[in-house]
Structure formats: C-alpha cells, structure tokens
Amino acid sequence: MYHALTEDEVVEYVRALPGLFTGTAPLLSREIGDGNLNMVFQVREDGVEGRSVIVKQALPYIRVIGESWPMTLDRARIECEVLQIQNEYDPGRVPKVYHYDVELALFIMEDLSEYMIMRKALISRKQYPNFPQHIGRFLARTLFLSSDYALESGIKKQLVGRYINPELCKLSEDVIFTDPYCDSPRNNYHSLIEREALSLRQDIELKLEVAKLKVKFLTQAQALVHGDLHTGSIMVTDTDTRVIDPEFAFFAPMGFDIGAVIGNILLNHAAHIGHSSDPLQRGEYQQYLIGMIRGVWMFFEEEFRSLWKDRMIEPSVNIEGYLNDVLINILQDTAGFAGCKMIRRVVGIAHVSDLESIADEQLRAESEKLALINARKLVVNRARITTINDLIEMIESDGSL
C-alpha cells in the first residue's frame, strides 16, 4: 500500500532488494530533494568507497504547495519509463534506472551526486565545452526518434496513449500559458517590476501569440518531449551532461523542449546584470551563453539532419524542401516556447535562482526586465526567424516593453 517513506524506511526498502547493495556496510539515507514536486533520497553505503543510489518517490500532491494541490502518483511511472526510453534513444545521457515500484510510486536510479545542477553552474559563470553537443544531440535523438518520422504509425499512437499525462500537462498549461497573462493568485513578481508584470495582461499582440502557442502545446503530438527541460533538469561535470526529471513527458511540439533549454540559458544571460559587477566579465560570459545557444541549435540540427537521412521511415516526406520547412517550424516554435518559459519564470508561480539570487533589488529588476524584453521579442516576432542567427540577432537588438 502506498505511503510516503521516511529516511529509515527507504534504507529497509533498498536493503531488501536483491542485487542493489550486496556488501555488509551500513546504509545511510538522506532526503535531498530540492525540487517542487517529489521526495528524493540518497542511499549510500557507509565508507569512502561506498556505492550510492537515488530513490525518488512521488507524493500524492505537489510538495511545495502541499495536500491542497493533489497530483497523480502515476508521474513516477511516466518518469521512470521515459528515462528508459530516452536511454535507448541516446544511451548514457540520462541516469540509469534500477528498479520501479508501482504501488509505492517510487523508482531507484543512478546517483549523480558528483554532478552539478546546470543552473547553479551557469550562475557561477562556469563553462562546459561539451554541453551544446550533448544537449543538441539529446534533443535531436529523443525528439526525432519518438516522432512519426522514425516510429511506425501504430507504435507511435500507442505511445501517445501511454503518455497522455493529463495532470502534469494541466499544470504546465496553467502556469506557463495562462497565469502570467491574467490576475491569477498564483502569480508572484517583485514590486520593482510591477508595471512590466501588469502590462503583460494588456499586451494584445503578445497574448494572441501566446494563445497560439498554448493551443499548439495542447494539440500537436509531434514527439515525446521531456516536458520540463530547464537548466535545473540538467546536471553537468566538466566533461559530461545528464538530463533528469522527465515526469512532465508527453507528446508535444519538439520546440517545447528546445525552447526550454534556450529560454533558461537566456534567463541566465539576463541574470548576469546582477551577478557580474565587472561589465567586461559580464559581456564575455553573456557572449559565451549566446554561443552556447547557437551551439545547442547547430548540434541539434546536424544530428536531426543525420537521423533524417538514416532513420526516416516515412517515405512521403523524403522530398525537396520538406526538411528545411520542418526545421524552420521547429526553430520558430523553439523561439516562441522559450519566450513563454522565460516570462513565467519572472512573473509566475515558480521562479529561478538565476534571478532570485541577485541580492541587489535594482539589479534584479533590471535583469528581470531584460528577460521580459527578450522573451517578448521571441514570442511576437518568431515568424521572422528562419536561422539560429536570426534568433540571436533578435536577442542582441535593442528592445523595450
């Protein structure tokens, strides 16, 4: 029977599983979850060389909000299955899954404690030369290989049915596409940007485009997206990159995931107004981030074109002009969803530490305004974007709200 496990119960549970910890060393358990939704335990063998695993258990509600916002336990199944699917599409890019328990809504996976959360790394102005290639390819492989381009029609439709994920979709629909543009009690913004936050609700041009993107999110079952691919769902070392937490996965536009990555890099880009007191250092790191965005898209496109050539099973689209048209559509969706995800992180329910950790109120407000300006440009003008350089020029051009 389901119940939320304590740290001690997690130890007992893991100990009883065959093959996971075969030694006699005591097991230590620690709840380390800093996410919004679930319980996350690290269980490790005592001692310097001890093995460790992560036990992630879904709660029947949203952790940061409490029992007043119930949330399906089925998200543990979705997350655990999608990790395995993603590992098949792009081996080694997600944590290995060792065990799933449907009743307890928990699964056990590889511990990535030596990795750093990408968001934190970017706040500290670290550089990751492999990141664009790792994430660009991950996006291309997981999105292309779960689409009608690579899956037989009946198999793809079965997967669509298996990952309908209505409750987590509803959460995204509300907090990303609806709340920021109306007077929702869930909204939350700093008083210094009140004028800008309120102006979003009157911005007909922006709201029209956000509505189109919302309906696209609701209706276009293009590929099995991660569904929440911000920089807090990515872990890095100096050489490696891992993607975690795909519990929001469902069939949606490919640009939703790519836009999440790029939008979150752009949030960090704006935040360096507050984090880098030296303007030269700031400008340099912001240029590094712009190069990272270009790299993510270029590796995505390169891998997507290569999969198109090698793994395409749909003969109808094997025709001049089609692939370019598809890539332009994905890029425009990417720009639009990136913008939506940036706006909601500034004025909506869940903020990002890139901006929240800026101590100076004025600088934080400046950073947040820059994020809103860039976000609006991407959403409203995305139809003008046909290459990644167009997107970058749009970011680098002047703008106001």
Next chain:
Amino acid sequence: MYHALTEDEVVEYVRALPGLFTGTAPLLSREIGDGNLNMVFQVREDGVEGRSVIVKQALPYIRVIGESWPMTLDRARIECEVLQIQNEYDPGRVPKVYHYDVELALFIMEDLSEYMIMRKALISRKQYPNFPQHIGRFLARTLFLSSDYALESGIKKQLVGRYINPELCKLSEDVIFTDPYCDSPRNNYHSLIEREALSLRQDIELKLEVAKLKVKFLTQAQALVHGDLHTGSIMVTDTDTRVIDPEFAFFAPMGFDIGAVIGNILLNHAAHIGHSSDPLQRGEYQQYLIGMIRGVWMFFEEEFRSLWKDRMIEPSVNIEGYLNDVLINILQDTAGFAGCKMIRRVVGIAHVSDLESIADEQLRAESEKLALINARKLVVNRARITTINDLIEMIESDGSL
C-alpha cells in the same frame, strides 16, 4: 465468442434482446452492406407497419479485400461510442444507437432505409435545401465541442486516448496520403488518364504539400473527427440529413472532415461532365453544387462563431484576432484535405460511383481530369485562401495539370 453472424443468427440475436421487438410478428433479416468494411443487416418485423433496425457487425478483416487484410474489431466500439457522442453534440443528426455487444463487435441502431445515400442523390441531380445548414452545423458542433476550446484539458486528453484508432488511421494514412503519389500495387486508374496519374508521382510541388498535410493528419489532435465524412457517409430525405459510419473517428485536424464533405461535392461537380449531356443543365447543377459548398462553410462558420461565443472554456484564446486566425487555418486545411481526398478517389484503391458510373470512357476521363486539376489547385495554393469565396474562385478559374 466472436463469430460472423448469418442472417438467421441475427434474427435470433435480436429476438433475444429485451425491449427491441415486443410484438409477435416474424422477424426478417437481410444483409444489405454495400460498404467496404463491415456486415450490415436490416432486421424488420414482417408486415407493412413493421419496425426495423440495423445490425452492424465488424469483421476481423476488410470486407472488400478479404482475410489477407486483417482489421481490428474494436472499430465497432469506436463507431458506436462516437455515434453517441455526436448525438450529444448535435442531437438527431446521427442514427440512434440501441445496443452494443463488445464480444460480437456489433451494435444495433436506427434503420434509415427511407433515406437515400447523398452520393447517389447528387448523381441524380437532386437538390437538398437543408443540407448545407444541417452539415455545416453538424461539423461546427461535433468539431468545436470535442476540441480544447470546449472540453476541460484532462477530459479531452482522456478522449484522445480512448479514440487512438491506430489501424483505421493507418489505412487512411496509406490510401489517402501515400499510395496515390507512388507506384503502389493498391492504386487503380483508368487507362485514359494514365499520363495524369503517373504525373502525380513526379509532381514535387504537390507531393511536398501532401506530405505536410499527412504530417498534420498524423500529429494534430484538434478535435474528434468523423474521419470518413464523404457523401457515402451521409443520408438524406427531402428535409432531413443524417451522418453515419464514424468508425474512422480519432482526434485530428477539423479541416479533415470539412474537406471530406467539400472534396466529395467537388468530385460530383466534376462527374457531371459525364452525367449531364445538356451543357446548360450541367452548368446549372454545377452552380448548385458550388452554392452548396459555400453554404456548408457559411453555416459551419456561423455556428462555430456562435459556439465560440457561448461555449468557449479556454480564456487564453478570447482575444482579438484569434478566432479569425483559427477559421482561416481551418479553411486552408479544409482545402488541402479536400484535394487529397479527391485525388485518391481518382487514382487510388477505392473509387466513387459519381465517376465510376459514367458510361462514356472519354467523358469519364474528362471528369476525372477536372477533379485532379481542381484537387491540385486546392492542395498547392491553399495558403492563398482566406475566405470561402477565394476557394470557389480557385475552383472556377482555369487550370491544367
């Protein structure tokens, strides 16, 4: 246990059901199916005033092809459930369902023997003043009310999962969007239009647009479409209109259904080259058909706008410009899918009696060429269409292949 019923077994089956036939008159059974897929029995009480019902049973294969092409029995559930959903959305426009038997993959419904198949009626140049209003409203109601505009997000997603319908979708994908444009053994065309049929396979501009429409059909879960709404799925009397056979139903672009209606009217329009020897009479009926197309769209749009006003539950789209944008997109999809459906009926596996019944080979070829010319215009130039008059002008303009 499932087995295909004989006429006698159908009588026994119906007799054993409580409440259907309460009298003592003998029951007569007759297999009357002229469709491609299923067995259809009429069961009636002997005598002039006798009641009658239709028993429709799915076979585990496609009837016209035989056991070599297996086909899911689950289509009986989908058809029978969707008839009930459509009756809720637009009461009285589909036959009433009395009974469903999951094991035998059959259901029992209202007998519409006094109705005429719309396709047959159009071949005989009959006129139906109520048809545009009935079908236009049916389209608006069934499509709008099953979309994210009218259904709570979680409920719509449950319905998407319930009507995934992979096998019948695969059939549509292949015979509508793929076969006509390649050397498929399922294709079939008259020798007099061989040049035109073969030229489709080399027509890069057309194939590119058909590929885009195919991917839209594969990925856009906009509304619960009928899925096969040609004029053989519509029955009429002088005053009434009914829609039958929604076994291909799934969540797809709204324009797929509207395009099926308009495409099939245009097939009939082209066929009158062969059916009306008097050019004046022909021109007059063709104008009548063009008016019918205009009427179907206008009643669709009127009802859609009215539902938008009264039944919209999605606040984000309640914004200037959005509804016009949606209607233009639906109209362009309508044009594209109409064209695809016309082409496949001329060169693909399953033809239409509008064209097949033309005795004169030359006139039939002329009719078929006109259908192909109009179809190509709609597919390739659909982005230029923003009003129904644009679509009609496109049909009435000169063209060639």
